[in-house]
Amino acid sequence: MQLLSVLTLDTMNPAVKKVEYAVRGPIVQRAVELERELSEGIKKPFTEVIKANIGDAHAMGQQPITFFRQVLALCSYPELLNDSTFPEDAKSRARRILQSCGGNSMGSYSASQGIDAVRQDVARYIERRDGGGPCDPDDVYLTTGASDGIVTMLKLLVCGKGATRTGVMISIPQYPLYSAALAELDAVQINYYLNEEKCWSLDISELQRALDEARRHCNPRALCIINPGNPTGQVQSRQCIEDVIRFAAQERLFLMADEVYQDNVYADGCRFHSFKKVLFEMGPEYSDTVELAFFPLHLQIGSLYFLCGFRGGYMEIINMDEEVRAQLSKLVSVRLCPPVPGQALMDLVVNPPQPGEPSHEKFIKERTATISALAEKAKLTEQVLNTVQGISCNPVQGAMYSFPRITIPEKAVKEATDKGQQPDMFYCMKMLEETGICLVPGSGFGQRDGTYHFRMTILPPKDKLTTLLNKVKEFHQKFLQQYS
Amino acid sequence: MSKMPENGASARAKVLTLDTMNPAVKKVEYAVRGPIVQRAVELERELSEGIKKPFTEVIKANIGDAHAMGQQPITFFRQVLALCSYPELLNDSTFPEDAKSRARRILQSCGGNSMGSYSASQGIDAVRQDVARYIERRDGGGPCDPDDVYLTTGASDGIVTMLKLLVCGKGATRTGVMISIPQYPLYSAALAELDAVQINYYLNEEKCWSLDISELQRALDEARRHCNPRALCIINPGNPTGQVQSRQCIEDVIRFAAQERLFLMADEVYQDNVYADGCRFHSFKKVLFEMGPEYSDTVELAFFPLHLQIGSLYFLCGFRGGYMEIINMDEEVRAQLSKLVSVRLCPPVPGQALMDLVVNPPQPGEPSHEKFIKERTATISALAEKAKLTEQVLNTVQGISCNPVQGAMYSFPRITIPEKAVKEATDKGQQPDMFYCMKMLEETGICLVPGSGFGQRDGTYHFRMTILPPKDKLTTLLNKVKEFHQKFLQQYS
Numbered sequence: 001m002q003l004l005s006v007l008t009l010d011t012m013n014p015a016v017k018k019v020e021y022a023v024r025g026p027i028v029q030r031a032v033e034l035e036r037e038l039s040e041g042i043k044k045p046f047t048e049v050i051k052a053n054i055g056d057a058h059a060m061g062q063q064p065i066t067f068f069r070q071v072l073a074l075c076s077y078p079e080l081l082n083d084s085t086f087p088e089d090a091k092s093r094a095r096r097i098l099q100s101c102g103g104n105s106m107g108s109y110s111a112s113q114g115i116d117a118v119r120q121d122v123a124r125y126i127e128r129r130d131g132g133g134p135c136d137p138d139d140v141y142l143t144t145g146a147s148d149g150i151v152t153m154l155k156l157l158v159c160g161k162g163a164t165r166t167g168v169m170i171s172i173p174q175y176p177l178y179s180a181a182l183a184e185l186d187a188v189q190i191n192y193y194l195n196e197e198k199c200w201s202l203d204i205s206e207l208q209r210a211l212d213e214a215r216r217h218c219n220p221r222a223l224c225i226i227n228p229g230n231p232t233g234q235v236q237s238r239q240c241i242e243d244v245i246r247f248a249a250q251e252r253l254f255l256m257a258d259e260v261y262q263d264n265v266y267a268d269g270c271r272f273h274s275f276k277k278v279l280f281e282m283g284p285e286y287s288d289t290v291e292l293a294f295f296p297l298h299l300q301i302g303s304l305y306f307l308c309g310f311r312g313g314y315m316e317i318i319n320m321d322e323e324v325r326a327q328l329s330k331l332v333s334v335r336l337c338p339p340v341p342g343q344a345l346m347d348l349v350v351n352p353p354q355p356g357e358p359s360h361e362k363f364i365k366e367r368t369a370t371i372s373a374l375a376e377k378a379k380l381t382e383q384v385l386n387t388v389q390g391i392s393c394n395p396v397q398g399a400m401y402s403f404p405r406i407t408i409p410e411k412a413v414k415e416a417t418d419k420g421q422q423p424d425m426f427y428c429m430k431m432l433e434e435t436g437i438c439l440v441p442g443s444g445f446g447q448r449d450g451t452y453h454f455r456m457t458i459l460p461p462k463d464k465l466t467t468l469l470n471k472v473k474e475f476h477q478k479f480l481q482q483y484s
Numbered sequence: 485m486s487k488m489p490e491n492g493a494s495a496r497a498k499v500l501t502l503d504t505m506n507p508a509v510k511k512v513e514y515a516v517r518g519p520i521v522q523r524a525v526e527l528e529r530e531l532s533e534g535i536k537k538p539f540t541e542v543i544k545a546n547i548g549d550a551h552a553m554g555q556q557p558i559t560f561f562r563q564v565l566a567l568c569s570y571p572e573l574l575n576d577s578t579f580p581e582d583a584k585s586r587a588r589r590i591l592q593s594c595g596g597n598s599m600g601s602y603s604a605s606q607g608i609d610a611v612r613q614d615v616a617r618y619i620e621r622r623d624g625g626g627p628c629d630p631d632d633v634y635l636t637t638g639a640s641d642g643i644v645t646m647l648k649l650l651v652c653g654k655g656a657t658r659t660g661v662m663i664s665i666p667q668y669p670l671y672s673a674a675l676a677e678l679d680a681v682q683i684n685y686y687l688n689e690e691k692c693w694s695l696d697i698s699e700l701q702r703a704l705d706e707a708r709r710h711c712n713p714r715a716l717c718i719i720n721p722g723n724p725t726g727q728v729q730s731r732q733c734i735e736d737v738i739r740f741a742a743q744e745r746l747f748l749m750a751d752e753v754y755q756d757n758v759y760a761d762g763c764r765f766h767s768f769k770k771v772l773f774e775m776g777p778e779y780s781d782t783v784e785l786a787f788f789p790l791h792l793q794i795g796s797l798y799f800l801c802g803f804r805g806g807y808m809e810i811i812n813m814d815e816e817v818r819a820q821l822s823k824l825v826s827v828r829l830c831p832p833v834p835g836q837a838l839m840d841l842v843v844n845p846p847q848p849g850e851p852s853h854e855k856f857i858k859e860r861t862a863t864i865s866a867l868a869e870k871a872k873l874t875e876q877v878l879n880t881v882q883g884i885s886c887n888p889v890q891g892a893m894y895s896f897p898r899i900t901i902p903e904k905a906v907k908e909a910t911d912k913g914q915q916p917d918m919f920y921c922m923k924m925l926e927e928t929g930i931c932l933v934p935g936s937g938f939g940q941r942d943g944t945y946h947f948r949m950t951i952l953p954p955k956d957k958l959t960t961l962l963n964k965v966k967e968f969h970q971k972f973l974q975q976y977s
Contacts, residue, residue: 005784005812005813005814005817006714006715006745006746006747006784007649007650007714007747007784007813007814007817008814008816008817009814009816009817009820011652011714012649012650012652012817012820013648013649013650013651013652014652016648016649016820016824017820019823019824019827020823021823021826021827023826024605024826024827024829025823025826032604054602064598064600066572069569069570069571069572070570072569072570073566073567073569073570073573074566076562076565076566076569076834077562077563077565077566078562079562080566080573083576083578085576101802103799105557105799105802106802106803107557107798107799107800107801107802107803108799108801108802109547109801109802110802111525112517144637144804144832145828145829147827147828147829148828155506155509155677156500156505156506156509157500157505157506158506159504159505159506159507176827177827180827181827184648184824184827221499221500221504222499252499253499254499254500291498291499291500305600306596306598306600306601307600308600308601308602308829309594309598309599309600309601309602309603309830309832309833309834310599310600310832310833310834311637311830311831311832311833319498320498320500321498321500321501321502323501323502324498324500324501324502324505327502327505327509327510330512330513330514330518331509331512331677333514333517333518334512334514334517334640334670334673334674334677335638335640335641336517336638336640336801336804337802337804338804339637339802339803339804339832339834339835340802340803340804341569341802341803341832341834341835342832342834
């Protein structure tokens with residue numbers, strides 16, 4: 001008689017079962033299978049799988065930033081410091097990083113909070129970005145990608161049982177790391193809906209509605225906001241940022257701001273406003289009291305610098321209780337330290353070549369090319385998709401995704417439901433099988449009932465993106481016909 | 485406590501305080517980077533500011549980080565990692581061909597041929613294949629499916645992920661996990677954070693820290709009264725104890741796990757880190773398969789090899805490479821595991837590249853082979869020498885008793901602490917061995933980790949030190965420890 005395994009679906013952690021992460025979920029698994037089939041010579045209606053599901057530019061064949069690669073090579077193999085083909089500014093960055101590593105090696109564990117010198121450079125960068133307001137390096141924690149910092153903060157916040165269980169407010173749509181982390185921690189997810197008709201803007205009245213409703217069954221303690229939005233790409237106005245801060249102060253919520261630097265903002269009239277900067281401009285009544293953790297830059301590492309695989313990241317903590325801070329430091333110490341190459345990378349991101357330095361010109365050239373390409377592609381995406389009947393695309397104001405709304409005919413909704421599938425998953429799966437294009441269905445991010453979306457990145461090179469958009473258009477028209 | 489602002493108005497309590505935070509996190513302790521290390525860092529700062537101390541440098545012998553100890557790096561690994569970071573260097577004639585071909589292979593298996601791309605969440609395919617072949621070679625040919633291999637962010641990551649999967653239930657049905665005392669405090673920290681029940685089984689100090697099945701049984705039977713024991717963790721070679729378990733012991737543990745229906749988690753390091761004569765490393769997986777299908781088809785096992793090797797032999801622990809292999813895992817649970825790791829996107833790609841080199845080093849006939857073997861052999865023999873030296877010197881000290889350091893890279897000697905000192909410590913609210921180690925730090929600059937951070941039998945005291953410092957520095961360190969202990973005994977006699 002066969003013994004049951006010790007570890008089965010019934011005996012495993014139930015919270016883990018509730019975790020979903022659409023960005024790498026079933027549709028991506030199918031895309032990988034299709035790639036395998038193609039490589040084995042099996043005939044498909046397409047010659048390649050285009051993975052537009054995730055924000056990874058390098059996989060899209062983008063130009064790397066030479067300076068970063070050089071410094072990382074120098075740090076990996078310091079012998080190269082004797083190599084005359086490397087520019088002086090790359091060498092001096094490498095030396096600075098190596099000197100701040102144990103045994104002058106990038107291979108040593110660092111301090112758990114991150115290499116001191118890197119945290120100092122990050123602090124200075126934040127000060128420059130925010131126009132001089134002080135940043136204490138001790139408030140900076142280097143992390144293993146942004147996910148790490150976000151999960152760590154959520155971990156600290158979660159407590160209580162039943163009606164006193166911690167609730168965390170998050171936008172719908174959201175980046176599903178939040179829903180996954182909240183499910184795993186068995187915290188209560190409190191959804192507030194962004195306003196699709198108004199370019200995915202945030203209404204305080206909607207925040208209030210969500211909060212009041214949540215108070216009936218949990219203990220709301222934190223508010224997460226993603227700006228510029230993921231998947232939506234909207235950049236919130238300054239007024240909005242102020243209103244959110246006031247709301248958090250008044251309702252006693254810990255604010256978590258998931259941000260990206262202004263270089264990823266393209267739309268005219270849109271400007272990025274950092275939560276921290278606005279907070280400090282609102283004066284001590286807020287800047288001395290509102291507890292804030294923010295997670296900048298990670299999207300930039302992916303979309304501008306193409307080094308997301310290094311898992312660099314950081315977070316800054318504002319007004320955290322000192323005893324809790326000690327607990328936070330203790331928690332990060334258990335995992336020893338974030339990957340040191342990623343920390344070195346963070347140092348370069350906040351400390352790029354300056355005017356007058358040998359690598360400056362090339363760096364600016366490479367980076368500008370990427371930013372303008374992104375801006376161009378954001379516009380192209382919005383334009384092409386808006387020519388398709390049944391697809392409606394808000395302007396892609398920032399970040400690197402588009403989250404268009406799609407109409408799915410009743411007939412298709414029914415077929416999907418019969419199959420036990422979300423209608424937009426059904427749609428995306430069909431698109432994948434027929435065109436090789438892999439997108440992520442909106443149900444993976446959250447959306448208002450009865451609406452459907454998909455998320456695609458705008459990262460592929462322009463020609464490939466144009467092909468992709470045209471295929472999407474073709475597919476959608478066919479789909480509408482088929483299910484009319 | 486809220487602070488009073490200048491205008492006298494009452495300040496509000498913060499949203500996030502010690503009382504309102506996650507209670508499980510409060511229970512987490514991690515001695516290896518705990519209060520004594522924080523004090524060591526402070527002292528380093530004070531020294532650098534010119535403040536006079538009874539010592540001229542702080543020697544951090546608390547953690548297994550060789551590079552920080554100034555060891556020689558492995559040239560080949562550094563070259564390949566540089567080539568992967570900046571592929572332009574593939575045109576540089578000063579790099580050997582074998583380094584270039586490894587780099588090309590790794591880059592080709594990365595998205596967009598770049599180490600900067602996110603990889604598949606389970607890890608780069610080609611690396612997992614190389615890891616699987618390595619395991620097959622190590623275990624003498626028994627099959628390893630690359631799909632059973634998960635690359636991780638250091639070993640901690642894999643261990644925590646597995647524990648996460650295992651934990652369920654409430655109260656008397658809450659998952660219990662067996663772990664050795666002494667243990668590497670990642671386990672106790674993870675179990676505290678997950679609010680699981682830690683079930684302690686004591687290693688036998690008198691018998692060189694060996695494992696008795698009767699002790700496993702005792703711990704299990706006692707635990708069954710208040711929780712639901714579901715997993716058994718074993719660290720071999722031991723951390724902090726350094727013992728290498730016998731083959732018989734490994735078999736007995738496997739039988740025990742099968743009979744008591746426990747998921748086995750084996751935290752292992754490759755045999756290169758075994759020095760003592762008569763000691764051989766036996767991998768759990770290999771022994772499992774040699775015990776035949778009754779066990780090899782049923783016992784659920786996850787093992788976490790190599791990470792200590794990455795630190796102690798290759799000095800690249802900061803890259804946070806690691807992997808684990810899953811044996812006989814339920815297919816539906818495996819899908820859940822894959823889902824769980826997907827949420828964190830992927831392990832750091834430079835660390836994955838490093839894993840590939842560790843399992844795929846220069847072979848005989850390749851240009852870099854000779855130098856690689858030379859560098860690695862030098863490190864291993866140095867470690868073996870230092871293991872012996874540590875044991876010898878510490879055993880000359882009255883009141884210190886040191887088991888042979890059979891493997892890994894730590895020593896965990898037992899120390900006698902006089903009653904007077906125990907009292908002074910207790911009055912201060914300190915563990916006696918923390919009191920001892922703190923005093924040693926303040927007087928000699930040497931930072932060790934007190935045994936209470938790893939667990940020990942009541943009334944016994946230990947400290948853990950690494951054997952990684954270069955031989956001359958280690959000799960100095962050991963002599964200072966000896967001196968300090970003798971003084972300490974005198975002071976508190």
